[in-house]
Amino acid sequence: MNTVIQVDPEAGWKLLLDATAPNALYNSTNRFDPPKCDEDTRVEVTGEIMDWIQDCESPQRLLCMTGAAGAGKSALQQTVSELCSKKGILGSTFFFSSTDPTRNTASALIATMAYQLGLANVELRREMGTAVAKDPLIFSKSLKTQMETLIVAPFEYLRCNSKGSEPSAQLRNAILIDGLDECTDEQRQAEVLSTIHECLVKNENMPFRIFIASRPEWAIRSALEQVGYLYQAAYHIQLSDNYDALSDIERVLWRRLREIGRKSSDPRAWSPEWPSKEIIEAICKAASGQFIYAATVIKFVSDIRSSPVDRLQIVLTWTPDRDQRAKPFASLDHLYTNILSRAKEEYEASNTDGHDFLLLIRVYQLMHRGRWGTCPELSELAEFLDLEANAHERLLWDLRSLITTVTPRRHLLRLHFYHKSFHDFLDKERRAMDLFVPEGRADRYVAALSLRHIEEVILSTASMAPTNSSKPPSLSRWPWSKKRSVNQIGNAPNDVGSMNVTTNAAPALFSNASKFVVQNLHVNASLSDSYQQFESMSHPAAGPIDPKDGWELLVNAAAPNALHNSAHRFDPPKCDEDTRVGAIEEIMDWIQDCESPQRLLCMTGAAGAGKSALQQTISERCAAKGILGTAFFFSSMDPTRNTASALIATMAYQLGSDSVELRQEMGTAVAKDPLIFSKSLKTQMDSLIVTPFEYLRRNSELSGFPYAMLIDGLDECTDEKRQAEVLSTINECLLKNKNMPFRIFIASRPEWPIRRAMEEAGCLHQVAYHIQLSNKYDAFDDIKRVLWRRLREIGRKSSDPRARSPKWPSEEDIQSLCEAASGQFIYAATVIKFISDIRSSPLDRLQIVLTWTPKNRGMKPFATLDHLYARILSRAKEEYEASNGDGNDYLLLIRVYQLMHHVLSGLS
Known part of the structure; x- marks a missing residue:
């Protein structure tokens, strides 16, 4: 008897726990003895922050505190966290740290926030667990999607279903985030702020008081400027400007140094005259208002093996002269x-x-x-x-x-x-x-040691009798996460002169290796034993079929980076509100016209014509209308989505997430055939989508089911034969089958597979509705509107008064750029990104672009873009070589970074 897949909130809650960053909590063991304010320091600012947090009537529900490095922001956040905890109002904390890989990105932020909020409320915990159980890939999606799913929706449920007291009275409402600047990638910092603003601040039903501390880096600075979206919404404390830390630093030094002196074995340190007032003043001057300097001095002086008097004297002899204070x-x-x-x-x-x-x-x-x-x-x-x-x-x-x-x-x-x-x-x-x-020297040192250890392992195991229990003596003691770099050996060796040793040894060590070469030892490892073991898993005698296990295999086979709301695709290109209006309306009308006989729409257009922006816009509109069934965005640069291998699994995952019955049938299919994902796309489509939908159609109503299927960038799927297989599979399984309810929208460059299928004699000619984007829609006016809006927005935020003039940019400038774009949105996007560099004047950057614009460009649409790329790269090369005397080849380094990114971008 088959097991029924149930949505298990506890299983979802466990997945949520696994996605958190425990090191980021204010009371984490990893943050042992964190910096915090002494009892009589930062009294005024601490009081101001606590008053604001507890004033639930204040219209501004976001407080942003900015200040220089070492100004004491983290100490304040820690102090406020502890005070909120004592008062029972602490909802969640997250302390970013650039030196801790578990909390130097925003990947675990929402999960960690949800965990802390759910921990304090059983109903919230159940709703959060249910949400994750329904969508196990939620943590691969955008922060906004995570926030809406794991915090906003559960709290809305709580608000609508609470009895008696208001839900806000049941929930701890203080949300604290420290060190936003230590989140790697400024775009992710901006995404954090945008998500909080959109989901929590603008939503009047959310009761949270949010306190964010950060260095005044670009993301938060631009949001808080007069034209920024947080200017009206946030209460802003500029720590370095509003509060003089000198007296607080002085108090800390007096107290801590006297405490060290009393505990010392040196009688000189017991004297009430130690340290002297002159010593404290000298250290305060050297600190330049930075608590971090005082903290470092205190730790140095507190060494129990030495006299604090002597250690402090060493510090004083190091203290620079007054003329160095220009550099804090x-x-x-x-x-x-x-x-x-x-x-x-x-x-x-x-x-x-x-x-x-x-x-x-x-x-x-x-x-x-x-x-x-x-x-x-x-x-x-x-x-x-x-x-x-x-x-x-x-x-x-x-x-x-x-x-x-x-x-x-x-x-x-x-x-x-x-x-x-x-x-x-x-x-x-x-x-x-x-x-x-240099990091490079450390890299070479670690690489040399790694190769030596690998060689030792191979030499010690190559001649062993084949056995799954064979383990290398030194590496077997390492946890699996540390052995990963040794175990995961790919199929592209770095060949050198070698001798052959054929062996079936240690398949458990090199679990995915087919060939590798290390210093004259060539090993071909057979995986037959492991394969046979895996085969036996799908044998009918292996045990009862469990749809839950099958669903987990399907989830693991999906490509989260390919989703329209993937975190990996943060800030994807999409159409501005008044651009591509005709194309968007035509596509949305076609998708919603379920009576139309043509159930496939193919949109072709040249590179840079804006196909992906249209697909993203259509995806978001379909999602907002509740009709988005699946979306898959191919990318030649991402190994997880540059082939069709994960296409059907990803489509099935999204469809199954909306239906328990579908998830049950899909899970059963995979449990019966765990090797389904190594079979043809047609076999996968029949097993994982067609058959489950046929079952659903016979047993329930399909009219309200999300039916829009979107596939972008088919041309970026490597291997044209696989592109042709995708089209053939969709035609055979979904279009010819009248019982399938889907409306399918595919965008691609007009490469051979889709061009041939759309030709008069092609298999899709009669069944597909074809939009030739470059021919049907003139992009000139849309590009012009985008340039006007974006450049004026950049100008308003600029510190250059020339760029804030209503006359910038001029009509002639915009016209010149539009002509140079040759109808390609990618040119306009490149120009906008170049001009938006916050370190330079947008007016000067635009002038550089205009002086680079070549004449007679009509015949080669990408000649202008190539010219622009060449000039940007040449300029960067000149700047690099002028400011670096390390002798490195700039162009070679850029090429290496590009190729490494191409290989590794999907592995994270």
């Missing part, structure tokens, strides 16, 4: 330089093993930051670096004021860098000077 972090750099230099001297004096101290520190730092994957535990890292197990203790002996060790869970020991500014110091040659170690 010169003092901090000077302090870091001396601490690191002193530690280097001590290490090299007491260790004769020949290890390079600075190189090891740099490797530890980059490992901690996740440069080469998940950071291993310290003893594992020492083993990898060929150091003794407790090597970190000697390495960090004199760096305890900057780096410590923490045990976040299960007795795993890891590094903890107290301040981001120390990371910044190590990363910048102009700051670290002679102590700087």
Whole structure:
């Protein structure tokens, strides 16, 4: 008897837990002894923030606090978090950190917020769990989609179904986010702000008071400017301007240094005259208003092995003269330089093993930051670096004021860098000077060690008898996440001269390898044992069919990056509100005209004509109307969506997410045939979409089911034969079958497969409605409107008064750009991105574009764009070579980055 797939809120809640970032919580063990305000410091600003949070009648429900690095923002956030927790009003916290891979992106933000809110309310938890169980790929979608699904919708449900008291009285309403600037990628920072504004601030039913702290970087600065969308909506505290930290820093130094003195074994430190007023004033001056400097001094002086009097005297001899105060972090750099230099001297004096101290520190730092994957535990890292197990203790002996060790869970020991500014110091040659170690040198060092360890493993296992229990002695002790880089060996080797050793050894170690070469050892690993084991899983005798297991396999086979609202496709191109109006109306009318005999619409157009923007716009409109069944956006640059391998699974996943019955039938089909995704597209379509829909049609009503199927960029699917297979499969399975309710919209360049299918003798000529975008719709007026709107918007936000003039840009400028675009939206988009560079005047950047515009460009639509790309790249090359004397080949580096991105962009 088949098991029925039930939407299990607890299973969904467990998935949500797995997607959170525990390190980002205000009381996380990973943030042991976090910075916070002393009891009599930052009193005024703390009081102002707490008053605002508790004033639920205030019209501004978002507070943004900006301030320079080291100004004490994180300490304030920690203090406010603890105060809110004590008052029972803390809803959620998220502390970004650029040095922690689990919280240096926005990927886990919404899940972590939802977890904390759901933890405090059983009904919210159930609704959140149900939402995730229905859509297990929710965490791959845009932040706005996640916020609406996991926070807004559950709370709306709570508001509509609560009895007695208002739901806001049941919910802790303070949401705190610290260090937004430490979220990598400014576009993601902007997405966080936009999502909060759209979903929480503009929605009057949401009761939250949101407090965000950040350095005044572009994303938050532009949003808070007079023309920014948060200017009216947010209460803004500029910490560095509004509050002088000098007296607070002075109080902290007095209290902490006297406390250190009382606990010292040096009688000089017990004196009530230590430290002197002159010493405190000197340190305060050197701090330049930065709490981080004072915190570093206190940690350095508190070393229990030395006299605090002597340690403080060392600090004072390092304190720069008054004329250096023009550089607020010169003092901090000077302090870091001396601490690191002193530690280097001590290490090299007491260790004769020949290890390079600075190189090891740099490797530890980059490992901690996740440069080469998940950071291993310290003893594992020492083993990898060929150091003794407790090597970190000697390495960090004199760096305890900057780096410590923490045990976040299960007795795993890891590094903890107290301040981001120390990371910044190590990363910048102009700051670290002679102590700087380039990342490339660390990369080469780690790569050499990795190859040596791999060679040792291969040599030790290649001659073993074949057995699934064979494990390499050194690597078997590493957790799976750390072995991943060894296990995942692809099929494209880096061949060198080699000897052949044929073996069936250790398939468990190289689980997906077919061939690889390492220093004269050529191994061909057979996977027959593993394959036979996998085959047996689908044998009828293996056990009862479980649709739930089948559905999980289907989810794993889908391509989340291909969804219209994928987080990977943040800020995708789409049509401005008054552009492409005719085309959008025609497509939407066709989709909603279910009586039309042609159930397939093929839109073709040249590269850059705006097909993807139209598809995105249509996707969003269909989703808003509740008729979007599936969307799949191919991309030649993303390995997860540049083939048709995941197409049917992704389509089935989206359709199944809307229907328990469909999910049941799809899950059963996959459970019966786990190898379905290695079969033809037609077989997949028949098994996972046609058959389940036939079942649904016989047993329920299909009239209200989402029926719009959208596929963009078919030409970006590698291999023209696979493109042809996609078209053939849709024709055979969906169009010829009159019982299928779908309206299918495909966009593509007019490449051979779709061109041939649409020809008079082609298989789609009679059954498809064809829009030739470049011929039917003149884009000139639309491009003109986009340029006017976007350039004027850039001008209004600019600090250059010339660009704020209503006469900029001129009619002649816009006309010239439109002519140069040759009907290609991609040209206009490139110009807009170039001009929007916040470091330069938009007026000057536009003038550069105009001087680059060639004449006689009508015959070659992309000659102008190529010319623009060439000039932008040439200009960047000149700037790079003028400011960098490292001898690196700029164009070669750009090419390497491009190719690496092409290979790796889908692996995250």
